[in-house]
Amino acid sequence: MGTFILRRLILSIPVLLGILFLTFALTRLLPGDPCRAALQEKATEEACNAFNQRYGLDRPITVQFKIYLQDFVQGDLGTSIKYNYSVMRLIVERLPTTLELSIMAMFFAVAVGIPLGLLSAYYHNSSIDIGTMVIANIGVSMPVFWLGLMLAYFFAVVLKGTPFVLPPSGSQSPGMQIQPFYEAWGLNIEPARSSVWAFISNMTITNAALAGDWAGFKDGFRHMILPMVALGTIPMSIIARMTRSSLLEVLGQNYVKTARAKGAYERNVVLNHAFRNAMLPVVTIIGLSLGSLLSGALLTETIFGLAGVGSALYDAINGRDYTVVQAFTVIIAVIFVIINLLVDVLYVFLDPRIRLN
Amino acid sequence: MTDEPMLKVENLRTYFFTRGGTVKAVDGVNFEVKRGQVLALVGESGCGKSMTALSIIQLVDKPGKIVEGTVIFDGENLLERNRSQMTEIRGKRISMIFQEPRSSLNPVIRVGKQLDEVLKLHYEDMDKHERRQRVIQLLKDVGIPDPERRANNYPHEMSGGMAQRVMIAMGIACEPELLIADEPTTALDVTIQAQVLDLIRKLRDEMQMAVIFITHDMGVVAEMADDVAVMYAGTIVEHAAVGSLFEEPMHPYTQGLIASIPILGEFKDRLEVIPGTVPSLIDMPPGCRFASRCKARVEHNLEKCLHEEPELLEVREGHQVRCWLYEENA
Numbered sequence: 081m082g083t084f085i086l087r088r089l090i091l092s093i094p095v096l097l098g099i100l101f102l103t104f105a106l107t108r109l110l111p112g113d114p115c116r117a118a119l120q121e122k123a124t125e126e127a128c129n130a131f132n133q134r135y136g137l138d139r140p141i142t143v144q145f146k147i148y149l150q151d152f153v154q155g156d157l158g159t160s161i162k163y164n165y166s167v168m169r170l171i172v173e174r175l176p177t178t179l180e181l182s183i184m185a186m187f188f189a190v191a192v193g194i195p196l197g198l199l200s201a202y203y204h205n206s207s208i209d210i211g212t213m214v215i216a217n218i219g220v221s222m223p224v225f226w227l228g229l230m231l232a233y234f235f236a237v238v239l240k241g242t243p244f245v246l247p248p249s250g251s252q253s254p255g256m257q258i259q260p261f262y263e264a265w266g267l268n269i270e271p272a273r274s275s276v277w278a279f280i281s282n283m284t285i286t287n288a289a290l291a292g293d294w295a296g297f298k299d300g301f302r303h304m305i306l307p308m309v310a311l312g313t314i315p316m317s318i319i320a321r322m323t324r325s326s327l328l329e330v331l332g333q334n335y336v337k338t339a340r341a342k343g344a345y346e347r348n349v350v351l352n353h354a355f356r357n358a359m360l361p362v363v364t365i366i367g368l369s370l371g372s373l374l375s376g377a378l379l380t381e382t383i384f385g386l387a388g389v390g391s392a393l394y395d396a397i398n399g400r401d402y403t404v405v406q407a408f409t410v411i412i413a414v415i416f417v418i419i420n421l422l423v424d425v426l427y428v429f430l431d432p433r434i435r436l437n
Numbered sequence: 438m439t440d441e442p443m444l445k446v447e448n449l450r451t452y453f454f455t456r457g458g459t460v461k462a463v464d465g466v467n468f469e470v471k472r473g474q475v476l477a478l479v480g481e482s483g484c485g486k487s488m489t490a491l492s493i494i495q496l497v498d499k500p501g502k503i504v505e506g507t508v509i510f511d512g513e514n515l516l517e518r519n520r521s522q523m524t525e526i527r528g529k530r531i532s533m534i535f536q537e538p539r540s541s542l543n544p545v546i547r548v549g550k551q552l553d554e555v556l557k558l559h560y561e562d563m564d565k566h567e568r569r570q571r572v573i574q575l576l577k578d579v580g581i582p583d584p585e586r587r588a589n590n591y592p593h594e595m596s597g598g599m600a601q602r603v604m605i606a607m608g609i610a611c612e613p614e615l616l617i618a619d620e621p622t623t624a625l626d627v628t629i630q631a632q633v634l635d636l637i638r639k640l641r642d643e644m645q646m647a648v649i650f651i652t653h654d655m656g657v658v659a660e661m662a663d664d665v666a667v668m669y670a671g672t673i674v675e676h677a678a679v680g681s682l683f684e685e686p687m688h689p690y691t692q693g694l695i696a697s698i699p700i701l702g703e704f705k706d707r708l709e710v711i712p713g714t715v716p717s718l719i720d721m722p723p724g725c726r727f728a729s730r731c732k733a734r735v736e737h738n739l740e741k742c743l744h745e746e747p748e749l750l751e752v753r754e755g756h757q758v759r760c761w762l763y764e765e766n767a
Contacts, residue, residue, distance in 0.1 A: 332498075334535055335543040340496055341535075342555045342607065343528030345521065356545050431545055432591045 081428070088424065092417045096410075100152065103409040104145055107402045114161050114400040135161055148406070158403035162396070167407045169273045170392060175411065176282035177251060178388035181380065182373050184304055185312035190366060193316040197323025197362075202350055204328060212320065219317030224376045228310035228383040235306060247303050249385035251284045256299050261290035307384045311376050315369035322365045327358040360431055367423035374412050442469035442509075443647040444493070444615055449506035451485075451492045458719040462488040462501065464671035467749070470615065470664075475641060475648040477662035477679070479655065479694070483715060485671040486651045490617045493649075494531055495523050511614065529559040532608040536620040538601035542592035548603045549588030552576070555610045575606040579636060598629035605636060612644055619651045634661055655698050659683060667691050670715050670726040673749060677756040687758040689733040725761065733762060 114137065115128040123131075132138040136147065151158060157167040200212040232248035239245045247253065260281035262269055271277035281287045285304060288296035330336065331354050339353040340346075378390030389408055396404035428434050451463040463485045470476045478486045491497050493508050495515070508515040515526065527533075535541040543551060549572050556568045563571070576584035579602040592600055601621060608616055618637060622630040634657065641648050650661050658665055658679065665682045667675040667690065675688040686692045693711035713730035716722055728734055728742040741761050749759045 334537055334540040337496060338535060338541045338604070338607075339543070339554075341494065341527055341533045343524045343526070343558050344554070345524055353543050353546075357543070433544060433593050 081425075084428070085421070085425065088421050092421070095417060096414065099410055099413040100149065100406075101145075103406045103413075104148060107400075107405050108141060110397075110400060112400050114402060117398070117400040118161055135159075152410075157407040160396075160401055160404050162399045162401045162404070167403050170404060171407065171411065172273065172275070172279045173282060174387060174389050174392045176279055176286075177284070177386050178374070178377050178381070178390060180283045180285060181304065181307055181311060181386065181388060182370070182377055184308040185373055185377075185380075186315065186366070186370060188308050188312035189315035189319055189369070192312075193319030194323050194362070196316075196320040197327065198350070198355075200320065200324040201327035201331065209324075213324070216317040216320040219313045220321070222313065224310055224314065224379045225383055227313055228306070228380055231306045231310055232383065246306055248306060251300060251303050251386055252296070253299050253303075256296060258284065258288050258293050258296035258300075259291050261287050264291035264293070307380050307386060310383070311373060311380045314376065315366075315373060318365055318369055319362060322362050323358065326361050327354055330354045330358045333357070356430060360427070363423055363426055363430065367419050370419050371416050374415070441471075443472045443474075443511065444649075445469040445507075445509040446489070446493065447507045447509070449489065449492055449508065450504045451488050451497055451501055452504050453501045455500055460718045461671050461721065462718060463492060464721075466506075466668075466671075466673055468666050468673065468676065470647040470649060472614070472647055473641065473645040474663045475638075475650055475661055477658045477665045478649060478651045478668060479653065479658055479665060480668035481653055481715065483718075484668045486653075486668055487619050489668070490533065490619055490649060490651055493617065494527050494533060495520075496527075496533075524558075528555050528613075529611040530613050531615045531617065532611070532613040533617040533619065534601075534604045534608045534621050537624050538597055538604050538621075539592055539595070541604055542600055544592055547589055547591055548595070548600075549576075549590075552588070552603065552607055552610060555607055559611045571610070575610055576603070578609075578640075579603070579606045580632070581606075597625050598633065601625060601629075601633055602636070605633070605640070609640055609644065609646075613646060615647045615649070616641075617649045617651070620653070621650075622657060623652070623654070630657075637661070655694060667694070670721070671718060672726065672759065673757075674727065674759045675757065676749070677758075681753070681756050687752060687756065687763060688727075688760050689731045689762075690727050693732075725759075733760075737762060 113128075114135070115123060115131045119127060119131060129138070136144060139147075148158070157171070159165065160167050160170055163170065196212045196216065200209045200216075203209050235244065235246040236248035252258070260271075260277075262271070262277050262281065269277060271281075280290070284300040285297060288294075288300050327350070331350070333354075336349060336354055339349045344353070374389075377388060378394060380386070381388040381390040382394070389412075393405065393408045395401070396408065446466060446468050449463055449466045450461070453460040453462055466485070466489055468476065478489060480486050488497065488501070492503050493510075493515070495503070495518075497503060503516060506516070510526070510531065515523070518526070542548060549569075552572045552575060553568050556563055556571055560568075572588055573584045576587055581587050581599060581602050587595075587599070592603075595603065601624075605621070608618075616637075621637070622633050625633060637648065637650075638661065640646065650657075652658060652661075662679045665675075665677060665679050666673045667682075667688065669690050675682065675686070675691045677687075682691065683695065686695050690711070693709070696709040697711065699705070699708055711730055712732075716726060716729060722729065722743075723746070724744045725731070725734075725742045725747055731742065733739075734742045739761055745761075747759050747761050747764075749757050750763060751757050752763045
């Protein structure tokens with residue numbers, strides 16, 4: 081298993097190089113230039129030359145790429161042209177929110193989608209089946225932004241004054257101050273703005289949980305419910321439909337008949353014999369939908385006013401902030417590569433027929 | 438051996454309610470099996486053999502439904518049991534093995550664990566260690582070499598013959614009173630077939646099980662069975678002891694089946710065939726179901742066959758046949 085993972089990691093190096101090259105080339109191909117975007121249209125030729133020199137944009141493109149690669153290998157992602165501080169710091173500020181949102185949305189999608197699919201297959205062709213599939217089909221066809229707006233309207237406006245009201249924007253209530261967890265633990269560290277400590281403490285809910293701040297946790301969680309549902313609905317629907325069709329197929333297999341002939345209860349047949357076999361295609365779908373989740377996060381963050389990667393990336397593209405665009409694209413790609421690796425590893429555990437060598 | 442039948446099936450009817458109409462897969466089947474006896478159910482594909490077997494243990498998939506009949510097992514009508522009560526019977530007192538051994542085993546569970554599951558389901562007082570011992574012993578009983586290692590195999594790591602042995606081990610794990618074997622040798626090559634047949638026979642002798650053996654291979658029938666029931670289009674057309682049936686097959690369909698067996702060393706230009714195909718089970722013609730393919734009907738110029746369905750008549754002692762040719766003999 082160790083060698084399998086190692087080999088897969090080595091194989092992802094060329095993928096990573098390709099991604100680095102593509103993002104580099106594509107950002108350079110964008111019309112417009114960073115100087116005018118940062119210093120506005122009225123910037124003089126001299127000012128722009130100085131600007132380009134400062135960020136190394138006056139050098140030949142091949143040299144720029146070489147420097148970019150060298151810095152990348154050393155862990156230096158460059159300096160944001162727009163904010164004029166290191167890209168790493170921007171990542172530490174923005175990525176935690178997106179990560180937390182994506183993980184929660186995926187959790188929601190799996191935790192709701194798989195049981196829905198199971199129910200649907202178990203009660204095949206009944207009203208339960210039809211009902212769940214109607215929900216799944218509506219869910220899969222609904223644009224994220226529309227669902228987000230409707231959820232925000234319903235839970236924040238219509239239900240205002242009831243106990244079910246939910247906040248439609250931000251990641252915590254105004255005035256809510258959660259101590260960073262390392263301070264709550266009494267650790268005497270002064271974290272830099274781009275450290276692992278800062279990264280973890282920027283995940284609102286995780287930080288509150290680690291710090292033992294129950295009110296903060298509850299508040300953060302309530303803020304995340306609507307974005308989570310908005311972002312998770314499409315993958316949830318896809319997972320539900322996939323679980324259903326996969327399980328129905330497996331339930332027609334001979335070994336399911338054998339399990340029944342053994343005297344196993346129907347629930348045992350479905351959960352122990354059919355479920356694991358049916359999960360194989362579902363795992364693939366889960367891995368793939370994580371990719372679309374990251375892109376859906378952009379819209380969700382915009383609607384619910386969350387300061388995540390999505391909005392930062394959007395700003396960076398508009399501002400021709402090359403380094404930021406490159407860095408975020410590469411990070412998303414790396415996450416995607418890692419998830420695919422995890423899916424492959426999970427496959428080996430689920431299906432003994434897949435040989436490692 | 439007692440004379441009381443272990444299993445008595447009476448007037449069993451299993452229909453499939455499809456959009457195209459009602460498919461009468463099993464349409465009024467009667468037979469009985471005694472302890473230690475092997476009954477062969479013979480017939481071509483789609484004649485209702487497997488459905489008869491699945492109806493006995495109530496594993497007929499939707500849209501199929503048992504619409505009529507009784508299945509008396511050890512004095513009790515199984516069709517009166519509900520779903521959860523049937524799980525106590527399946528695997529413990531009546532077990533069934535299937536045609537495709539490798540697809541009949543769950544591909545993601547080790548064979549030892551699949552065997553263990555039967556014991557776990559039916560013997561609550563057995564602990565893990567005892568069950569492991571029993572699993573190894575069962576694998577040894579069905580002739581699997583190196584059973585300790587084989588128990589940890591996944592089905593895809595086994596050959597078809599080995600997998601079928603595992604299926605048989607699973608079938609006999611709880612020492613059932615009745616074993617239903619649905620074409621257990623069809624997917625295996627000939628030398629393995631012989632071994633599997635020997636194994637089933639040996640286990641039958643040792644454990645005095647009743648066996649229902651489903652096959653379309655008359656050679657296997659001759660080797661295995663005590664009694665034979667020949668099925669055609671959802672009904673039994675001839676039922677006799679194996680010797681009587683091979684010596685003097687009465688129903689034109691049975692005669693055709695036996696004539697179609699190639700004999701080793703004998704040269705024929707063409708193998709004998711039964712002309713035509715089984716009529717649609719949805720709109721069965723009136724009269725005898727075999728009439729349209731029957732040579733004897735033409736030879737004897739029988740009109741009745743086309744309009745009136747014959748009864749299963751006892752023509753000689755222990756030899757029943759459903760054919761108008763023997764009307765006077767009954």
